[in-house]
Amino acid sequence: MVKTTTDKGYIRISNDAITALVGAAAINCFGVRGMALRSVSDGLVHLLKREVMGKGVRVHYLDDSTISIELHIIVKTGVNIPAICSSIISEVRYKVATDTGAEIAGVDVYVDSIMPD
Numbered sequence: 001m002v003k004t005t006t007d008k009g010y011i012r013i014s015n016d017a018i019t020a021l022v023g024a025a026a027i028n029c030f031g032v033r034g035m036a037l038r039s040v041s042d043g044l045v046h047l048l049k050r051e052v053m054g055k056g057v058r059v060h061y062l063d064d065s066t067i068s069i070e071l072h073i074i075v076k077t078g079v080n081i082p083a084i085c086s087s088i089i090s091e092v093r094y095k096v097a098t099d100t101g102a103e104i105a106g107v108d109v110y111v112d113s114i115m116p117d
Contacts, residue, residue, distance in 0.1 A: 002067065002102045013100050018067075019054030025095040026071050026109075027053060029087045031079035036072040036112040045113040047074055066105035069096070074113045085109040 002013040023035050027050075035048045035056030048056050058070040069092060075084055089107045096102055 001061070002100050004101050013102075015059055016054060018059050018096065018100065018102075019057040021095060021099055022057045022059070022069055022071065022092050023053035025091045026057075026073060026088050029084060029091055031076050031084040032088065033074040033076050033115050033117075036074045036110075038072070038112060045074065047113075047115070062105055064105075066103045067096075068106045068108070069104065070108045070110065072110045072112050074115050075111055077114055077116045081111055085111070 001015060002018065004011040004013075026032055027034055033047065035053040036045050037048055037055050038045050056072045060068040060070070062068060071088065071092070073088070075081060088109050092107050093104050096104055
């Protein structure tokens with residue numbers, strides 16, 4: 001949970017709100033097919049629907065009041081993966097910092113699968 005203090009009181013942003021924000025920022029980047037979730041039972045990667053895309057995101061709250069973000073994505077076939085990941089990192093850092101005021105320690109992107117369009 002991200003906590004911010006203002007002159008009028010505290011603002012607390014839930015983990016679910018942050019993961020939804022991160023997921024939305026990531027899937028809006030060119031070349032991203034969607035968020036991914038690896039099934040524990042069969043080990044397969046599943047494409048998440050928009051309603052549950054936050055499950056492909058993990059937020060770690062660090063001791064120095066910063067957050068670290070981990071995204072699991074599926075990309076489209078034939079795209080430049082390093083360029084996509086760089087774009088996602090920039091977009092997620094910008095959106096989370098401007099929308100929540102949180103300081104981002106790092107954004108890690110894991111490409112779990114490649115799918116045709």
